[in-house]
Amino acid sequence: MKDFTAYLNETEEIGYVEQVADAIIYVSGLPKVKVDEIVVFETGEFGHVFSINPDFVEVLIFSKQHIQPGTRVARTNEVLRIPVGSGLLGRVINPLCQAIDDGKPIQGLSERRPIHPPAPGIIERKSITKQFETGVLLVDLAIPLGHGQRELILGERKTGKTNFLTRTILTQTKKGNICVYAGIGKKKMDIKKVAEFFKKEGVLDKMVIAATGSSDSTGLIYLTPYMAMTIAEYFRDQGKDVLLVLDDMTSHAKFYREIALLGRRFPGRNSYPSDIFYAHAKLMERGGNFKTDKGEASITCLPVAETSQGDLSGYIETNLMSMTDGHLYFDRDLFYLGRRPAIHPFLSVTRVGRQTQDVLRRELSREIMSFLNLYEKMQSFVHFGAEINENIKATLSMGDKIIAFFTQITPHVMPLKLEMALFAMFWANLWDGKDANSIKDEMYKTAEAYNSDEKIKKKIDSLSETDSFNKMLGIIKQEGPGLLKEVLVRSGN
Amino acid sequence: MQNNLPSSDIFKNLRTLKETEEFLSQINNTLESLFKIKRGSFSQVLDKNMGAENAQILKKIAEEKKIDLSNHSSLEKLLFEIKQEISKVKVLKLYLAIDPTPQIIENTSSWVKENLGEDVVLDIERDETILGGAIISFDGQYKDFSLRKTLDEIFKSKRNEVFALIK
Incomplete structure (x- = not known):
């Protein structure tokens, strides 16, 4: 940017600060100023024309420096870039x-x-x-x-x-x-x-x-x-x-x-x-x-x-x-x-x-949302304190596990294919009988293996190359246990 | 400038911003004194606060508007109106390298009132750095006719020659 005097000579227009209201400066003069134009004060600060009125121009200033009334202002003929x-x-x-x-x-x-x-x-x-x-x-x-x-x-x-x-x-x-x-x-x-x-x-x-x-x-x-x-x-x-x-x-x-x-x-x-x-x-x-x-x-x-x-x-x-x-x-x-x-x-x-x-992800998404919806409804039965049957208990237990599954505390980055594979493993009850902490632990180990071992990554990615969630579950039930064993062996368990 | 007052006589006497500010200050003093005077002595207050010439002009305006000098409310209204009109003067700012003499001020002011309007007053500031000529600023326009600018331009255009000389 050029200096104040250069702009003054170039544009041949001048304004004077009439009033200062914190971030807004009211300037008189500058007859051909445009909205969004940059103006420069003789103290070196510059501002941005916020609005134009018949009697004055409102300038939004970018500095906290105090501007005195009477300070001269020049146009630059440029917008803020x-x-x-x-x-x-x-x-x-x-x-x-x-x-x-x-x-x-x-x-x-x-x-x-x-x-x-x-x-x-x-x-x-x-x-x-x-x-x-x-x-x-x-x-x-x-x-x-x-x-x-x-x-x-x-x-x-x-x-x-x-x-x-x-x-x-x-x-x-x-x-x-x-x-x-x-x-x-x-x-x-x-x-x-x-x-x-x-x-x-x-x-x-x-x-x-x-x-x-x-x-x-x-x-x-x-x-x-x-x-x-x-x-x-x-x-x-x-x-x-x-x-x-x-x-x-x-x-x-x-x-x-x-x-x-x-x-x-x-x-x-x-x-x-x-x-x-x-x-x-x-x-x-x-x-x-x-x-x-x-x-x-x-x-x-x-x-x-x-x-x-x-x-x-x-x-x-x-x-x-x-x-x-x-x-x-x-x-x-x-x-x-x-x-x-x-x-x-x-x-x-x-x-x-x-x-x-794609179709697979949409089915997965629908499955999750409909189950969560069911889980929310089931929760209301618990409030009544009445005897709940085995189905409801199973749903509530599964719901708690799903909530734990979705809980992410550590900032592990989970690629989408890995997320889908993990959820499918969970949904196929591969971690049945294990508590939430163990499930989380094995999930993170799988994530680490995915990020560091190319062979495991390829296997997990291939699990999501189907066109339906049911097919994916079928493949997981067959290949999932072997894959999990490989992950645990790799992590020293 | 729309003007219900015959204030052109006042404007004729106001050549510079300083004179305008002084005149406004005198009007303020008169307004303050207005309700302190006894009936019938407004004329004396004017003479005391405004000076003979301006006081005469104001009395003439009051006479033309058929205002009774003992009617303080009308006088107050008149003075406010005059004050408002005078506040709307336009200022032509002049930067000169010298302190202008009264003759220069008079000549410049006459030219300005004749060509730009009676409601324009001068605000002359001394700036030795311009070396000569003048910088004029009026109604948002800015023109630099100073010697400093001319010399800058000469040096810019002859830059190569100057470098050649130095080498």
């Missing part, structure tokens, strides 16, 4: 693509992209056909997602949403896909912990962490998800499948509300501005599955929304639900019961994930 490139991988950056980790200055930024481009039209899009693996058994088997889906992660504080996201990011990065994590107004310590965790797991070089702290300026926090989406679009255009995590959109809405109220917008429901839906919808629409010059590529978007006291009918939450292709609801009660992840299978929805499943 951020530098993007492969040099961003492995780095922690702010919305202006400046490094905020301890590394060297960022190199390899080959192009500049606008932060608010229009969403691609219908022609550039493709149907979602490929399943998106999260590495979480319950989601991959029962509530499947697709590459290019926008799935809302919804739940209260401390219900395991971040653990789920971490596992998903690990799964995707280990498959070679790019992940962009946007931390919106988070604590700086939390951002550092996230970066260190992924560095320790050895996947940080496949990620970009775009973060703003809660002490950063409101203007900068507001830009974070849009900038993260722009970076995701860059990697999509390189032909890569990208996972974009927006953590979290309810905070983003609150910061946008603050900006709007400072800008004297008329407060709507819950004092949010009337365009809060548009602010989020224009972002979500940029996700999806696309045709690019380098082939099919997708941006799978996982926005996070924090509910309050389990209220799913909140304004921002319902807005986000309506603009995404489903939601995963993290139930506080299930969390307290020890379920990990605490995803409520009946309150969670996937609108697009099922079309990515």
Whole structure:
């Protein structure tokens, strides 16, 4: 960027700061300024034109530096563009693509992209056909997602949403896909912990962490998800499948509300501005599955929304639900019961994930959901305290085991074929008579063997090469015991 | 500027922003004094706060609008209206390398009022770094006619010659 005087001489227009209201600066003058244009102050700061009125221009400033009334302002005749490139991988950056980790200055930024481009039209899009693996058994088997889906992660504080996201990011990065994590107004310590965790797991070089702290300026926090989406679009255009995590959109809405109220917008429901839906919808629409010059590529978007006291009918939450292709609801009660992840299978929805499943997976998914439904109904009998018959006892026992089966505490990455094989082994009663801990132990040993032994991996993968779940169960009953024995021998039992 | 007041006489006397601010301050003082005076001594207050020339203009306006000088409410309303009109002046900012003489200010102000409107006042600031010429800023437009800019442009265009000389 050039300096203030250069822009002043170039554009021959000047403005003066009339009023300062925290993140919004009211500037008089600048007769030909455009919305979304960048303006530069004579103190060196720059801002983004938020709105234009007959008497003044509202500028959203990106710095916490105090600007004096009377300060001169010049137009730049440019919209906000951020530098993007492969040099961003492995780095922690702010919305202006400046490094905020301890590394060297960022190199390899080959192009500049606008932060608010229009969403691609219908022609550039493709149907979602490929399943998106999260590495979480319950989601991959029962509530499947697709590459290019926008799935809302919804739940209260401390219900395991971040653990789920971490596992998903690990799964995707280990498959070679790019992940962009946007931390919106988070604590700086939390951002550092996230970066260190992924560095320790050895996947940080496949990620970009775009973060703003809660002490950063409101203007900068507001830009974070849009900038993260722009970076995701860059990697999509390189032909890569990208996972974009927006953590979290309810905070983003609150910061946008603050900006709007400072800008004297008329407060709507819950004092949010009337365009809060548009602010989020224009972002979500940029996700999806696309045709690019380098082939099919997708941006799978996982926005996070924090509910309050389990209220799913909140304004921002319902807005986000309506603009995404489903939601995963993290139930506080299930969390307290020890379920990990605490995803409520009946309150969670996937609108697009099922079309990515083949016949086998669809049958598997249907089997799981119908059994869980039965289990829920059976649970109500227990409350009556009456005598329960053997069938109900067996169902309840199986249900408890299924819940234990789906409980994942350690961050083991589970590829989809492995998940399917494990579930089929479980359903075929290969672990009959064993307690939950032993089952879990043998499952993890199988997972380790799958990840390290090519022969075992091939055998397990071949189990899911059938076109029906019943056939798969038949094969498992024959070959499963031998396979399990091989795994246990390999692990020294 | 829509104007129900014959305030063009006031604007004629206001050449610079400083004079405008002074005039507004005088009006504020007069407003404060308005309800402290005894009946019939508004004229004395005006003379005391505004100076002879401005006081005369205000009395003339009051006469033209048929306002009784002993009717304090009407006088207050009139002064508020004048204050509002004066607050809407447009400012032409001038950066000069020198402190302008009263003659320069008078000539410049006359030209500005004749060509840009009577409600335009000057805000002249001294900036020695421009070396000469002027920088003009008005209604959001900015034009740099300074000697500094001219010299910068000359040096830019003759850069190669300058390097050749140094080598």
